[in-house]
Amino acid sequence: MGKTTAKTIIRVEDVMKQDFDMVDGRETVASALEKMKQPRAHALIVDKRDDDDEYGIVLLSDIAKKVIARDRAPERVNIYEIMSKPVLAVPPRMDIRYCARLFERFGLQRAPVMEGGRILGIVSYNDMVLKGFEVGRAGSA
Numbered sequence: 001m002g003k004t005t006a007k008t009i010i011r012v013e014d015v016m017k018q019d020f021d022m023v024d025g026r027e028t029v030a031s032a033l034e035k036m037k038q039p040r041a042h043a044l045i046v047d048k049r050d051d052d053d054e055y056g057i058v059l060l061s062d063i064a065k066k067v068i069a070r071d072r073a074p075e076r077v078n079i080y081e082i083m084s085k086p087v088l089a090v091p092p093r094m095d096i097r098y099c100a101r102l103f104e105r106f107g108l109q110r111a112p113v114m115e116g117g118r119i120l121g122i123v124s125y126n127d128m129v130l131k132g133f134e135v136g137r138a139g140s141a
Contacts, residue, residue, distance in 0.1 A: 010132045011093050011096065012092050012113055012123050013093065013120070014096075016113045016120070016122060019038050020121060021041055023045070023047065024047055025047070025079045025080035026078055026079070028076065029063055042110060043122060044079070046058060046085065056087060057112065061109075090113055096123075109125060110125070111124075
């Protein structure tokens with residue numbers, strides 16, 4: 001009989017970033033950027049207006065493409081004009097292999113991690129690769 005090897009499952013919650021910036025869709029891009037607390041953040045989560053609304057997301061690349069490249073003034077562009085909404089979120093217990101497949105299929109770079117209607121963090125390809133490798137190595141040691 002061959003040796004059975006238990007595969008370590010690395011979950012989104014193991015690699016996600018728990019620190020993220022939440023902004024109001026009515027804020028200007030300039031105001032939202034000034035309020036950013038996470039200096040290495042690549043995305044801003046746009047808060048819901050009410051319980052029946054959905055969360056949105058603005059990537060820094062959206063600001064580059066939709067504001068800077070179009071020579072628009074960040075003080076005159078509201079977040080809601082450039083956000084993606086609703087967000088495609090992933091559950092915290094999802095295996096990162098499936099999360100990576102989801103990202104590939106829908107052309108995502110990062111997504112909020114949600115459970116029970118609450119955002120717990122943000123996960124990206126970088127998190128899955130770099131942190132996933134660390135967690136995988138620690139789990140197999």
